[in-house]
Amino acid sequence: MxxxxxxxxxxxxxxxxxxxxxxxxxxxxxxxxxxxxxxxxxxxxxxxxxxxxxxxxxxxxxxxxxxxxxxxxxxxxxxxxxxxxxxxxxxxxxxxxxxxxxxxxxxxxxxxxxxxxxxxxxxxxxxxxxxxxxxxxxxxxxxxxxxxxxxxxxxxxxxxxxxxxxxxxxxxxxxxxxxxxxxxxxxxxxxxxxxxxxxxxxxxxxxxxxGGKSPCIVDDQHSLKLAAKRIAFGKFLNAGQTCVAPDYLFIRAELKDQFLVYMKEVIQEFFGDHPIEHLQLVKIINQKHFQRLCHLLENQEIVIGGNYDETTLKIAPTVVDHVDGDNALMQEEIFGPILPIMTYHDLNEVIQFINQREKPLAFYIFSHSKAIQQKLLKSCSFGGGCINDTIIHLATSELGFGGVGHSxxxxxxxxxxxxxxxxxRSIVKKATWIDLPFRYYPYNSFKEKMIRFFEK
The missing domain is CATH 3.40.605.10 (Aldehyde Dehydrogenase; Chain A, domain 1)
Structure with missing residues (x-):
């Protein structure tokens, strides 16, 4: 047919x-x-x-x-x-x-x-x-x-x-x-x-x-290793080919070095010493997207991973340091196992950076401070997200899932x-045993008073 x-x-x-x-x-x-x-x-x-x-x-x-x-x-x-x-x-x-x-x-x-x-x-x-x-x-x-x-x-x-x-x-x-x-x-x-x-x-x-570039903000040293684990799960699930994957990471400057240590440990825990050879590592869908991702890795400061295998279309979980807003990785949704990292000292810098760009589909906050959580939620517009986790907000039928604006x-x-x-459809079913006459022509002062009374 x-x-x-x-x-x-x-x-x-x-x-x-x-x-x-x-x-x-x-x-x-x-x-x-x-x-x-x-x-x-x-x-x-x-x-x-x-x-x-x-x-x-x-x-x-x-x-x-x-x-x-x-x-x-x-x-x-x-x-x-x-x-x-x-x-x-x-x-x-x-x-x-x-x-x-x-x-x-x-x-x-x-x-x-x-x-x-x-x-x-x-x-x-x-x-x-x-x-x-x-x-x-x-x-x-x-x-x-x-x-x-x-x-x-x-x-x-x-x-x-x-x-x-x-x-x-x-x-x-x-x-x-x-x-x-x-x-x-x-x-x-x-x-x-x-x-x-x-x-x-x-x-x-x-x-x-x-989709879009969904940010992840880490602003608390508490549970930093758990944060690394949950971010790695959300980012490298399905080889990063997830519309709500953390697309880039903002982390408070003094936390970055320790976070990278934990992230390296987590990736090793997930995929072993040679992730590219791991049987459970998801492949990139086709040659076109594989080449696009490999091109994004050119001239980057890779601190974890970065290797790939063209025969299997696999790219190892990769973390890139010293990224800014002009970097090639920040121009489009990555949609692959590459996590760019940026640091900040003032949370307002992060808010300004995010709000100057298109509204993201997802938004992730890692912080134990309710004040920071509320500040970010109040200041930024996005489809949906998590506090102290990633991507799981889409896994319940009790919560709607969708984007806003460009996402x-x-x-x-x-x-x-x-x-x-x-x-x-909106329906009003009226009775026929009574009919208030005030709405009908001709109008007069009494009808106007009654209409005003009923519509209060």
């Missing part, structure tokens, strides 16, 4: 109202969930082939998160779908006011390659839970995972309800030429701008989950996913 026909088929199916049946939504999510549980090994094998992910990392950062989100949606979908009563002003006597959640219709989920399974399926589950049909477009850069996703959806869903379109730029272009009722995109800023431009032709609402728009996870893929 070609893309245009697929979209038309899904639109016809949506108009049958079958997707608005909550039991159908539940059955569809359960069918995908059961396929996942039964075929976990296939998913892990695909992630291994595309990114060299160890099965533990694959479950922790992809499969497990999706299953958790499915369970959360299944648990709450009936409650969320109910009408929500709100207070009715006295001027509307006698009436009931409430909100209803209406699915948009035919939705498109476009996903990236760095977490190719999780970032394809998790938003799609939100779209299904809200009552939409869904077309999933996985990344061509992760072909094995794309193939597994295609197999999973084909075997557990009817394509008139949920479908997968594989391919590259040609298919992306064809999809964006269609009229969708909602588009959910995760990827780079440049492609996000293109998606937004295409969506604007039909005034299609969108969610953009992008994206809209959010999802848990109830936020349901709301993102739903239009909230």
């Amino acid at each position: 070609d893309i245009k026909t697929l979209v038309e088929t899904q639109r016809k199916y949506f108009l049958t109202l079958e997707t608005k049946n909550i039991q159908n939504r539940i059955k569809t999510i359960q069918a995908i969930k059961q396929w996942m549980i039964k075929h976990q090994d296939e998913i892990m094998e695909a992630l291994k082939k595309d990114l060299n992910k160890h099965e533990t990392e694959s479950y922790m950062a992809e499969i497990g998160l999706v299953l958790s989100e499915m369970n959360y949606q299944l648990k709450h979908i009936k409650k969320w779908s109910k009408n929500k009563s709100v207070w009715t002003p006295l001027a509307q006597f006698y009436g009931d006011s409430y909100e209803t959640y209406e699915p948009y219709g035919v939705t498109l989920v476009m996903s990236p390659w760095n977490y190719p399974f999780m970032l394809s399926i998790e938003p799609a589950i939100g779209a299904i839970a809200a009552g939409n049909t869904v077309i999933i477009k996985p990344s061509a850069y992760a072909p094995h995972v794309s193939s597994v996703i295609k197999k999973m959806i084909d075997e557990s869903c009817d394509q008139k309800y949920v479908a997968v379109v594989e391919g590259g730029r040609t298919e992306n272009t064809q999809l964006l030429e269609q009229r969708f009722d909602y588009i959910f995109f995760t990827g780079s800023v440049n492609v996000g701008k293109l998606v937004m431009e295409k969506a604007s032709r039909h005034l299609t609402p969108i969610t953009l989950e992008l 994206g728009m809209g959010s999802y996870h848990g109830k936020k996913s349901f709301e993102t893929f739903s239009h909230t």
Whole structure:
């Protein structure tokens, strides 16, 4: 089935109202969930082939998160779908006011390659839970995972309800030429701008989950080794190919030397004496991105790591010292296992540096001082973040996840996913046994007094 026909088929199916049946939504999510549980090994094998992910990392950062989100949606979908009563002003006597959640219709989920399974399926589950049909477009850069996703959806869903379109730029272009009722995109800023431009032709609402240079600030000597461990986890997970990875580090000048000692110990603890040879080190997705990262390392003051293997597309966890705002590493999101370090003496310098740049997707503070925590949170705008940890804020369905400004728009996870893929309708239901006459022509002073009284 070609893309245009697929979209038309899904639109016809949506108009049958079958997707608005909550039991159908539940059955569809359960069918995908059961396929996942039964075929976990296939998913892990695909992630291994595309990114060299160890099965533990694959479950922790992809499969497990999706299953958790499915369970959360299944648990709450009936409650969320109910009408929500709100207070009715006295001027509307006698009436009931409430909100209803209406699915948009035919939705498109476009996903990236760095977490190719999780970032394809998790938003799609939100779209299904809200009552939409869904077309999933996985990344061509992760072909094995794309193939597994295609197999999973084909075997557990009817394509008139949920479908997968594989391919590259040609298919992306064809999809964006269609009229969708909602588009959910995760990827780079440049492609996000293109998606937004295409969506604007039909005034299609969108969610953009992008990225940016997410800062990490270390301002406390307490638990400095633990800080190094948690920063290393967030930075080198998935070889740094994580949109919310700490992109660069600001550390109080007197703490830097000891921090580097701890960071070197932590990297050795994680990946041994020769990280590049470690079997669990994730590879860079392709030659293009590998060469881009290697180019960024040229003429840098590398204090940890820096070596790489072009045959395996692996780059060792790397720390670069004496970086400033003009450095090549500070011009774009790194999206790789390279951590630039800058020092400061006055926290206001850090705030000024961050606020002079685009708003980041994530923000990390390592400090035991509530005053410092609050100062940074109050002074800087960002999508979401952690205090004394990294990246874990995206791992709970109780918290929405999304960017702001250049790092994206809209959010999802848990109830936020349901709301993102739903239009909230406002309804007032009036009684017919009484009708206050004050709003009707002709007006006079008495009616004006009554209107003023009722609208107080």
